[in-house]
Amino acid sequence: MNKFVFLIPVLPLVGFLINGLGRNFLSRALVSIVGCGTLILSFILSLLVFQEVTAPGFVPQVINYFDFIHAGGLDIKFSFQVDQLSSLFLLIITGIGSLIHIYSSAYMHEETVPHFARYFAYLNLFVFSMLMLILGSNFVIMFIGWEGVGLCSYLLIGYWFKNNDYNNAAKKAFIMNRIGDLGFLLAIFWMLSQFGTVSYLELFPQIPSASLYVVTCITLLLFVGAMGKSAQIPLYTWLPDAMAGPTPVSALIHAATMVTAGIYMIARSNVMYSMAPHTQDIVTIIGMATALLAATIALKQNDIKKVLAYSTVSQLGLMFVALGVGAYTAGVFHVMTHAFFKALLFLGAGSVIHAMHHEQDLTKMGGLRKYLPITHITFLIGTLAISGIPPFAGFFSKDEILTAALQKNPIYYVLGVVTSLMTAFYMFRLYFLTFSGAFRGTDHQAKHLHESPFAMTLPLMVLALLSIVGGFVGIPNVFAENAHLLSAFLDPVLGSAHSSSHEAVHLSHSTELILMGVVVFLIILMIFFASRKFVDYKESEKEESAISKFLANKWYVDELYETIIVKPLGHLASFFNKVVDAKIIDGFVNGVGRSVQYSARQLRLLQSGQVGSYVLIMVISIILLFIFQFFWKH
Amino acid sequence: MPINYYIFLSIALFTIGIVGVLTRRNAIIIFMCIELMLNAVNVLLVAFSKMHHVAAYALDASTTAGTEAQLFVFFIMVVAAAEVTVGLAIIVMMYRNIHSVDINFLNRLKH
Numbered sequence: 001m002n003k004f005v006f007l008i009p010v011l012p013l014v015g016f017l018i019n020g021l022g023r024n025f026l027s028r029a030l031v032s033i034v035g036c037g038t039l040i041l042s043f044i045l046s047l048l049v050f051q052e053v054t055a056p057g058f059v060p061q062v063i064n065y066f067d068f069i070h071a072g073g074l075d076i077k078f079s080f081q082v083d084q085l086s087s088l089f090l091l092i093i094t095g096i097g098s099l100i101h102i103y104s105s106a107y108m109h110e111e112t113v114p115h116f117a118r119y120f121a122y123l124n125l126f127v128f129s130m131l132m133l134i135l136g137s138n139f140v141i142m143f144i145g146w147e148g149v150g151l152c153s154y155l156l157i158g159y160w161f162k163n164n165d166y167n168n169a170a171k172k173a174f175i176m177n178r179i180g181d182l183g184f185l186l187a188i189f190w191m192l193s194q195f196g197t198v199s200y201l202e203l204f205p206q207i208p209s210a211s212l213y214v215v216t217c218i219t220l221l222l223f224v225g226a227m228g229k230s231a232q233i234p235l236y237t238w239l240p241d242a243m244a245g246p247t248p249v250s251a252l253i254h255a256a257t258m259v260t261a262g263i264y265m266i267a268r269s270n271v272m273y274s275m276a277p278h279t280q281d282i283v284t285i286i287g288m289a290t291a292l293l294a295a296t297i298a299l300k301q302n303d304i305k306k307v308l309a310y311s312t313v314s315q316l317g318l319m320f321v322a323l324g325v326g327a328y329t330a331g332v333f334h335v336m337t338h339a340f341f342k343a344l345l346f347l348g349a350g351s352v353i354h355a356m357h358h359e360q361d362l363t364k365m366g367g368l369r370k371y372l373p374i375t376h377i378t379f380l381i382g383t384l385a386i387s388g389i390p391p392f393a394g395f396f397s398k399d400e401i402l403t404a405a406l407q408k409n410p411i412y413y414v415l416g417v418v419t420s421l422m423t424a425f426y427m428f429r430l431y432f433l434t435f436s437g438a439f440r441g442t443d444h445q446a447k448h449l450h451e452s453p454f455a456m457t458l459p460l461m462v463l464a465l466l467s468i469v470g471g472f473v474g475i476p477n478v479f480a481e482n483a484h485l486l487s488a489f490l491d492p493v494l495g496s497a498h499s500s501s502h503e504a505v506h507l508s509h510s511t512e513l514i515l516m517g518v519v520v521f522l523i524i525l526m527i528f529f530a531s532r533k534f535v536d537y538k539e540s541e542k543e544e545s546a547i548s549k550f551l552a553n554k555w556y557v558d559e560l561y562e563t564i565i566v567k568p569l570g571h572l573a574s575f576f577n578k579v580v581d582a583k584i585i586d587g588f589v590n591g592v593g594r595s596v597q598y599s600a601r602q603l604r605l606l607q608s609g610q611v612g613s614y615v616l617i618m619v620i621s622i623i624l625l626f627i628f629q630f631f632w633k634h
Numbered sequence: 635m636p637i638n639y640y641i642f643l644s645i646a647l648f649t650i651g652i653v654g655v656l657t658r659r660n661a662i663i664i665f666m667c668i669e670l671m672l673n674a675v676n677v678l679l680v681a682f683s684k685m686h687h688v689a690a691y692a693l694d695a696s697t698t699a700g701t702e703a704q705l706f707v708f709f710i711m712v713v714a715a716a717e718v719t720v721g722l723a724i725i726v727m728m729y730r731n732i733h734s735v736d737i738n739f740l741n742r743l744k745h
Contacts, residue, residue, distance in 0.1 A: 611737050616656055 005063055005080055008045050008090060009131035011038040015124040023117030031113070032105040035120035039101050039127060043094035046087070053087040054489070060084075062137045062201060069140070073196060081137035081200060085332070085493045089134045089264055092336055096256040096343050097127045099459035103347050104248040106455035107354060119159060123252065126152035130257040134264060138199040139188050142265065146184060146229065149258050150177040156253075157245040166244035176238040180228015184265075187221035190214070204271040212276070219272050219279040222265060223286075230262030230316050233290045237558055240309040247350030250305060254312045255343035260335050263319050270328045270494055280324050284408070287320025288415050293555065295422035299429070300551035302362050304349050307430045311386065312342060314419060318401055321412060327404030328494040329487045333474045334401055336486075337393035340470045341385040344463035348379035351452040351460065352434060356445055362430065367439040371449040374457045376435050378464040383431045385467040387424035388523055396471035399516060403476070406515070417519055424523040428530035436535045478509050478516070640681035647674035661725050661735040665718075672714055679703045679710075 015038035019031055026034070052058065060083035068078040101123060108119055129148025136142040151174075158170030191198050194214055195206050207215060226232070231239035239259065243250055253259060266273060266283070273280055291314045298310035315338050322331035353360055355372055369376045385392035388399070398420060405412035439446055451457070474486045550556070606617075647670055654667030686700030729735055 611740070612656060612659070619652055619656065 004045055005049060005082055005135070006065065008042045008049070008094070009128050009135060011042045011045075012124040012128040012131065014038060016121045016128060019117045019124065020121035023114045023121065026113070026117055028109075028113050028116055031117045031120050035124060036098065036101040036105060038124060039094060039098045042127075042131070043091075043098050046090040046094045049082060050087045050091055053082065053084055060201075060492070062199075074192065076138060076140050076198060078141065079137040079199075080135040080141075082135070083493055084490050085264075085267060086134050088332065088336070088490070089260070090131070092260070092339050093127060093130050093134065093256050096339055096463075097130075097252065099462055100248050100252050100256065100343065100347070103251075103350070103456050103459040104246070106453045107248055107350055108246060119156075119246070122152055122155045122159070123249070126156065126252060126257055130261070133261055137201070138197075138203075139191065140198050142268075143181075143184060143188060146225070146261060146265075147181065149229070149261060150174060150181065153177070153242065153253055153258055156249040157242045159245055159249065163244075169238075169241040169244035173238040173242050176235045177228045180225045180235055183221045183224025183228070185225075187218050187225065190218050190221065194218075200268065204269075207271050207275055210275075215272055216276040216278050219269070219276045220282065222269060222272075223279060223283055226262030226266055226320075227286070228262075229265075230259045230320070231290075231313050232262075232286050232317065232320060233293065236290060236294065236313050237561065239313055240306055240554070243303070243305040243309055247305065247346060247353055250309070251343045251346035251350070254309070254346060255339040259312065259316055260339065263316070263323065263331055263335050266320075266323045267328045267332050267494060270323075273323070274326060280326065282324075284321050284324030284412060287317045287322075287324055288412060288419075289317070290314070291317030291321065291419045292415060292422075293317075295419045295426070296551055297554045298426040299422060300548055301426075302552075303360050304352065304362055304365075304430065304434065305346075305360055307362070307426060308342070308345055308349060311345075311423060311427065312338075314423060315342070315386070318398065318416065318419065321405055321416060322401040325404050325408040325412065327401065329474075329484075329490050330397065330400040330404050332490060332494070333486050334397040336473075337385070337397040337467075337470050340393055340463055340466040341382045344378060344382040344460060344467055345386065347456070347460055347463065348375050348382060351375040351456055352379075354452055354456070355449050356441060357448065359441060359445060362433040364441045364445075365434045365439070366437040366441075367435070368449065369435040372435075372451050374451060374460060378457075378460040379435070380431065381464040381467050383427045385470075386427050387527065388420055388520070390520060391468075391471065393467050393470035395520075396474045396476065399519075400474060400476060402515075402519070403512060417522070420519065421522055421526050424526040425530050428527045429534050432531060432534035438536075476512075478512050637681060637685050640677060644674045644678040644681070647671070647677065659736050659738050661728065661737050664737065665721055665725065669714065669718070672710070676707045676710060679707050683707075 015034050018034050019026065023031075060081060062079050062081050064077050064079040066078050067075070069076040101120070104119070104123065108116055111119065126149060129145045129152055131145070132148060133142050133145025136145060154170045154174040157173050158167050160166050188198055191203065194210065195203055197203050197206075228235045239253075242253055245253075273283070294310045294313035294317060298307050298314065301307045301310060315334070319331045319334050319338070322328070322334060351372065352365065352368060352375060355368070355375075356365065359365070381392065385394040388395045390396075402413055402416045402420070405416050439449075474484050476484065553559075651667045651669075651671030651674060654670065655664050658664055658667065680703065683700050683703030686703075687697075688700075690697045690699040725735055728740070732739060
């Protein structure tokens with residue numbers, strides 16, 4: 001089996017090359033087949049790898065391919081690592097990626113063939129980069145994939161490159177990611193100088209003997225990288241703007257690839273994070289703050305994709321809380337369930353947008369239940385799952401995170417519950433505004449409302465099924481002893497880290513059950529509120545209080561960044577442009593040219609054309625040389 | 635005769651040559667002045683050669699030391715003769731073209 005592991009990332013790369021190079025001669029059907037087929041093959045291979053990993057007696061394997069960098073004492077191999085964590089992520093990425101590819105083949109059918117092929121090429125490259133990130137056996141290979149997903153997100157967010165706003169959104173995503181990447185890069189350099197290796201298997205055993213200062217700094221720098229990629233405060237603003245891309249791209253970025261990279265990276269380096277309690281506190285606080293901030297913003301957004309985007313930021317915040325309190329399994333579990341229901345919600349939103357002819361404003365929807373039956377049912381399942389209603393997937397993973405947070409600090413627990421309540425509220429607001437009440441769009445739109453084709457509803461149904469049953473791999477001990485399959489599965493990779501923190505404060509089962517019941521009750525109450533308010537929403541019912549305006553404008557964070565970072569940088573740049581460049585640098589260069597011209601004009605006078613004067617100069621010069629020769633030394 | 639006399643003669647000839655080159659405009663006169671400078675050097679070469687030879691001869695009657703310079707002088711005269719033919723040919727061509735041997739007339743290189 002190991003012989004075929006390299007095919008998992010190579011297949012999407014081949015798909016990228018075929019579609020990218022052949023975009024002018026391939027037919028639409030062929031592009032779809034290549035684009036989807038390569039990824040489905042990867043998925044099948046990932047299933048085989050997963051089967052092997054779950055077999056008893058499996059030990060993590062590193063497969064070397066070639067020396068990537070070999071210079072002096074530095075030896076970085078190009079190699080893949082197959083273990084429990086990477087095989088799980090392989091399944092999520094290729095599985096959900098395949099569904100999104102299939103969905104895209106129908107969603108993007110309005111595009112002309114070359115652009116259709118370009119779209120699939122980028123999509124395949126995106127998945128390829130993500131697979132590199134997951135499979136790499138050291139931080140350098142991970143960084144290659146890390147940069148690759150950054151590039152592909154830029155290409156896909158700016159896919160409709162004729163719209164300037166979309167290009168700006170793409171640039172924003174790229175630049176925000178670059179800031180994070182710098183942190184990651186510095187962490188890699190630090191690891192190399194301190195430990196001389198970046199390979200997981202060689203590096204992690206050295207960590208316990210390293211000084212606290214070094215480990216804290218490296219983990220913080222890595223976390224800066226994760227902030228950029230996984231959209232945490234202060235680098236989160238690119239993710240909502242990333243909605244400029246086609247909707248399946250949003251699904252891919254939010255569910256399967258890109259934003260999960262930061263979580264994966266921290267889960268992968270859990271040994272280091274467990275050794276750095278200060279970093280863990282920072283991760284928890286930033287995660288919590290992001291979760292709350294994004295949830296409040298999502299309450300007031302009217303763009304269907306913006307609501308989902310802020311919900312992703314909020315859920316990512318919760319995942320970081322889980323990682324910060326040392327519950328790595330809970331974090332990875334939430335990545336998995338979140339991938340299911342967030343992909344479902346985005347694809348469902350895409351189906352709605354498709355039916356509404358690219359209308360994304362919630363206030364112009366409503367009553368779509370009877371026009372889009374399949375989308376409606378699956379979207380409802382996704383909404384229930386993200387809200388944390390048992391027995392849907394989100395309940396189990398979110399509960400695990402909240403329990404872990406409670407064991408660390410009750411404040412985290414309370415804030416986490418508040419976030420969950422807001423999540424339930426804004427998700428059901430979204431649901432009711434879209435699917436219930438009366439249709440508020442134009443007559444033209446009403447006439448053309450239609451259910452999406454099978455290629456789009458099939459992924460929805462598969463994802464809905466996964467959102468229902470996905471949580472059962474992580475049933476907490478309260479319900480059944482040793483039923484947490486995921487925890488048992490990931491134990492070899494993540495186990496050493498979180499076992500210690502779990503025993504610190506152990507909750508009795510009855511307390512846990514009561515808390516669980518209270519949270520679920522509160523969530524249902526929230527849903528009830530949302531239904532009272534939004535089922536029969538009329539556009540006139542707009543309340544414009546100061547707070548709602550504040551939230552609708554996203555806490556004015558974009559404006560704040562504009563004022564404190566973009567504007568000063570712009571002024572600095574124009575200063576450098578107008579003064580340093582135009583005056584000093586150009587002045588120097590032009591001055592050199594002008595002085596050469598001037599001196600040449602003066603020297604030209606010496607060349608009179610009179611032979612006699614030349615000879616005179618020669619004679620005088622020779623006499624001077626003689627004088628110099630005779631009298632210099634004395 | 636002391637060597638000084640030869641040196642002074644040589645310097646005088648050389649200076650006359652330089653001044654001639656610098657001040658005269660007639661190409662043929664300039665040419666003659668150049669020859670004068672060349673021969674000033676020849677005089678000096680022969681004088682020093684003779685001086686060294688006399689000093690060496692006093693110690694050893696069979697020596698040839700110091701005679702090479704006189705040979706050089708013959709070479710220089712031969713080469714100078716060749717140069718004179720070329721130079722005079724140029725002056726002849728110049729006269730044919732511009733009907734003058736005034737070198738200040740030949741400042742067209744400037745433009």
